[in-house]
Amino acid sequence: MSIRxxxxxxxxxxxxxxxxxxxVDRVPSRSTERGAPVSSRNQRGxxxxxxxxxxxxxxxxxxxxxxxxxIRSDMRRxxxxxxxxxxxxxxxxxxxxxxxxxxxxEVTESQLALLAAAGCxxxxxxxxxxxxxx
Numbered sequence: 317m318s319i320r321x322x323x324x325x326x327x328x329x330x331x332x333x334x335x336x337x338x339x340v341d342r343v344p345s346r347s348t349e350r351g352a353p354v355s356s357r358n359q360r361g362x363x364x365x366x367x368x369x370x371x372x373x374x375x376x377x378x379x380x381x382x383x384x385x386x387i388r389s390d391m392r393r394x395x396x397x398x399x400x401x402x403x404x405x406x407x408x409x410x411x412x413x414x415x416x417x418x419x420x421x422e423v424t425e426s427q428l429a430l431l432a433a434a435g436c437x438x439x440x441x442x443x444x445x446x447x448x449x450x
Contacts, residue, residue: 319375321411322383324390324436327366328404336369336404339397340390344369366405380410384427391434398435407437413444 323345326336333347350367353359373386387408394406408431412421421440431438 319380319383319410319412321409322373322375322380322387323409323411324371324387324406325368325409325439326370326394326404326406327368328402329366330403331367333367333369336367339402339404340371340393342371342390345372346370370409380421380423380427384408384430388430391430391436394434394436405437406435407439409439409441411441411443413442 324340326339328336329350333344333349337344337347347369348364348367350364352364354362354364371387371390373383375383397404410421423438
């Protein structure tokens, strides 16, 4: 298994992307505003129902703990933000590749505690590696 990307994703129905970014005090890798068109080619089509900001850590390895450490301070800020009147959803998205034979990803107790304290869910996006020589 190889972790390709770990991202902290924040979403809100009532807060703007800028307000969400301020919760962790940094510029997001990507953002979308609630009400913005889903497709730039179809301005009259569906719109985003939530504002979303994503903070991405590009990876190339199999140790989740190395990448979780990079967003640990963001997660602690979210823990504090939850004490206020902020209404947002948060999760950590892990994108990884694996051979068809299976995969193993260990999420430690301390990582789970960090996720829980920040009110974050965990999304694991596994897909077959096209370039895997095995």
